[in-house]
Amino acid sequence: MTQIIVRGYHLDGYQHVNNARYLEFLEEARWDCMSDDIDYFTQKKIAWVIVNVNINYRQPALLGQHLVFDTQISKLGSKSGVVSQVIRCRETDNVIVDALVTFVLFDMKQNKALALDGQLLEKLVSCQGKLAALSKV
Amino acid sequence: MTQIIVRGYHLDGYQHVNNARYLEFLEEARWDCMSDDIDYFTQKKIAWVIVNVNINYRQPALLGQHLVFDTQISKLGSKSGVVSQVIRCRETDNVIVDALVTFVLFDMKQNKALALDGQLLEKLVSCQGKLAALSKV
Amino acid sequence: MTQIIVRGYHLDGYQHVNNARYLEFLEEARWDCMSDDIDYFTQKKIAWVIVNVNINYRQPALLGQHLVFDTQISKLGSKSGVVSQVIRCRETDNVIVDALVTFVLFDMKQNKALALDGQLLEKLVSCQGKLAALSKV
Amino acid sequence: MTQIIVRGYHLDGYQHVNNARYLEFLEEARWDCMSDDIDYFTQKKIAWVIVNVNINYRQPALLGQHLVFDTQISKLGSKSGVVSQVIRCRETDNVIVDALVTFVLFDMKQNKALALDGQLLEKLVSCQGKLAALSKV
Numbered sequence: 001m002t003q004i005i006v007r008g009y010h011l012d013g014y015q016h017v018n019n020a021r022y023l024e025f026l027e028e029a030r031w032d033c034m035s036d037d038i039d040y041f042t043q044k045k046i047a048w049v050i051v052n053v054n055i056n057y058r059q060p061a062l063l064g065q066h067l068v069f070d071t072q073i074s075k076l077g078s079k080s081g082v083v084s085q086v087i088r089c090r091e092t093d094n095v096i097v098d099a100l101v102t103f104v105l106f107d108m109k110q111n112k113a114l115a116l117d118g119q120l121l122e123k124l125v126s127c128q129g130k131l132a133a134l135s136k137v
Numbered sequence: 138m139t140q141i142i143v144r145g146y147h148l149d150g151y152q153h154v155n156n157a158r159y160l161e162f163l164e165e166a167r168w169d170c171m172s173d174d175i176d177y178f179t180q181k182k183i184a185w186v187i188v189n190v191n192i193n194y195r196q197p198a199l200l201g202q203h204l205v206f207d208t209q210i211s212k213l214g215s216k217s218g219v220v221s222q223v224i225r226c227r228e229t230d231n232v233i234v235d236a237l238v239t240f241v242l243f244d245m246k247q248n249k250a251l252a253l254d255g256q257l258l259e260k261l262v263s264c265q266g267k268l269a270a271l272s273k274v
Numbered sequence: 275m276t277q278i279i280v281r282g283y284h285l286d287g288y289q290h291v292n293n294a295r296y297l298e299f300l301e302e303a304r305w306d307c308m309s310d311d312i313d314y315f316t317q318k319k320i321a322w323v324i325v326n327v328n329i330n331y332r333q334p335a336l337l338g339q340h341l342v343f344d345t346q347i348s349k350l351g352s353k354s355g356v357v358s359q360v361i362r363c364r365e366t367d368n369v370i371v372d373a374l375v376t377f378v379l380f381d382m383k384q385n386k387a388l389a390l391d392g393q394l395l396e397k398l399v400s401c402q403g404k405l406a407a408l409s410k411v
Numbered sequence: 412m413t414q415i416i417v418r419g420y421h422l423d424g425y426q427h428v429n430n431a432r433y434l435e436f437l438e439e440a441r442w443d444c445m446s447d448d449i450d451y452f453t454q455k456k457i458a459w460v461i462v463n464v465n466i467n468y469r470q471p472a473l474l475g476q477h478l479v480f481d482t483q484i485s486k487l488g489s490k491s492g493v494v495s496q497v498i499r500c501r502e503t504d505n506v507i508v509d510a511l512v513t514f515v516l517f518d519m520k521q522n523k524a525l526a527l528d529g530q531l532l533e534k535l536v537s538c539q540g541k542l543a544a545l546s547k548v
Contacts, residue, residue: 005446007287007438007439007442008286008287009287009292009438011287012286013282013283013289014186014282015287018282018283019187019190020157020158021157023157024157024420027156027418031418031419038475042474047151049194049197050194051193051194052191052192052193053190053191053192053194054189054190054191055191056188057186057187057188063287063453064449142306144301144305145301145423145424145425146302146423146424146429146431148423149420149422149423150420150422150426152424155419155420161283164282164283165281165283168279179337201312288458288519293461294431294434294435297430297431297434301430321425323425323471325467325468326465326468327464327465327468328463328464328465328466329463329464329465330463331460331462331463334460382425
């Protein structure tokens, strides 16, 4: 499970983790929990392209806090999917951030977004299952 | 008007501006067009705290493109406001990103979000007017 | 001449611009003052690859300060060159940062560093002259 | 031991980890291996302020590589110290980056750099010992 400790360089002038930095944290968590499957997409030249992020900043995260992440694939549509992510503070168990991240799978050879069906959908459903299992640990 | 040229260090492995970087771009544009009014809030120890960002990534921005920004205060509620921002590519006139950024004004002395009324609301309405005027240039 | 205003998101937990951020500022200034010549290198698939940075942090830069940049090519060797950069605060005229940035020109087609001679050296000498002229303004 | 996996958002337009990002990596490694001692300095309002970084970029780091860090306090002078850091790629065992990071300890109450003597020097020598022991594992 991804864990990030809040460091001085994550903070901004308000002494909180800056709003932009959380998007890097969320991306880190997505790469991390998908690590077994990254090669599959890389080899096929398929990019995970973010088309929307809807992020709630619930509580500021402070220096030294341990942030833990829950990452789920919450929706698989015909052309796009949604990753649902929550960041909690391990010390307080407060939700720091929750976010819905909508993605398309983009074929970099054909230069177009792919339909999420057939073998590709199977792969995504398998990823979805792994992430769900991970969150039960 | 804020303008940012896309540099190599803004890109990620997909050769596009990374999704997190745009939140810094949007923050830069907000600071930039509010520059006359920053002191007012700083002196009163009032922080603009972001509580939600809903951002659409419409088109990738590429190396060397000139990004221009439109920043408006689109809503002022009793406790929170919304800044509406659009990033366009000057060369293609395409919308690259549009975003709704919901903020509260946080009193760092009293450690609480402020009601948007009275003198504070007047100030915000005045900012709103300046931004609207700016976008007509 | 490149100018960057220090924003809240540039600061870290010490309320100063973070040490890593200056390297982005220096890169921005290099791209900015080389803007007429970027295409030359891009078209030839020549990358400016940084091999060493020696950076002195002289004074902290604070929220709202205007940073101005002086960028010179201070040395052209047979295989590498040195860009000498100084960041000053416009308000105080203090030096904030000075840095020597050693680069090689890397041919991305042949996958090797290029000798700085012939037409390439002429190009670099011309860049050097432009930068020197710029700093006299 | 700090380990960072190279992600897409660490790369720049050349598909290598960007030169500025390494300074965040180095800062992460310093915080990480000093974690038991951070409170000591924080409680006394003593900031580790970086005054010089001399960093060699030996090899580009690529997507998916595991970077491991060696962090040592290589010198303790009367007013400043030097942290010596090396980043290696676990897969190739190549040195990616080595750096000397010169710091002063800055008293944020008195607003001045502290002499590295007495109890403070003892603390630093103890940190030095711990880091040396860590690197032998």
